[in-house]
Amino acid sequence: MSGSLTYKGQPIKAGTMAFHTPEGTTYAAQISTDGTYSAADLPEGELVVTVNTEHLNPARKPPAATGRDTEKRMKMMQSRQQPQGSAVVPDEPYIKIPEKYSNPKTSPLTITLQSGRQVHNFDLD
Template sequence: MTLLPLALGCGSGNNLAQVTGTVTYEGKPIEEGKIIFEVPGQRSAFGVIENGKILNVSTFEQGDGAPIGEASVAINAFKPPAKPQKDAPTSASAPGGPSGMVITERALPARYANPATSGLTCSIQAGENELTFDLTK
C-alpha cells in the first residue's frame, strides 16, 4: 500500500508538454526515424519522425508529450533497406548474412544517436512546442 502514492506521484500530470516539429539532414527531411528527449531527473520521452515531422512524442502514455525542461536530444534514422536483387544469393554465406536478414545503414552520423554526443538540445515549455532540428554532416 505504501507504493501507491509513489506510483501516483510518477504520473504524467501537468509536467509534460506537447512536442511537434521538423527534422532535416543536409536540408532534406528525414524520411523515417526516432527522436529521444532526455530532461535530467525525468523519464525520457520518445517520438517518431515521418517525412521530416516529429510525431507522437510519448513519456508515460502514447502521445502524452515530453517532460518540461532543458532536454538533450538524440535522433536516429536508417536508410530504407535495399530491395533484394532477383538473382541475389540467399544462403547464410552470402554477403549480408543469413537469408532473410535485413542489414540497414545509418542515414545520419552516429553521434546524433546518443543524447550525450549529439550536441542537440531544446527547451521544452508548458503548452505546445514546435521544434526544428537542421542536422549536418
C-alpha cells in the first residue's frame, strides 16, 4: 500500500504512520519528505490509521532527567559546541497536526484493504 499524506492540503513531509488491526497488531510506515508513504505486508481487512508528527516538534521538552543524566548530557553538549553564528536546522520539517490522529481510539482514518497493490491518499483536516 502506498499514497500521499496531507494536512489541510499541504504535504506532511515527515513523521510516522501506523496501521492498526482490530486485534491490536500495529504495522508502521515512515512518511517521506515528499509527503508520500509506503507500507508492505499489511493484512487484508479494516485498519485504523494513525499519524504522528509530534516526536519531531522542536519545542517538545525532553523527559525529566536525574542529576547523573544531566551531568552526562552537559558533557556531551559541551563536546558538540557549534561555532558561533551557526544555526541548528532540524533534519525533518515538523508540521503540527491535531492529536486525534495519533491515537487509534480517536483517529477518524480507516481503510479496508484487499489483496494486491493499493494506493490510498489521506487528507487530514
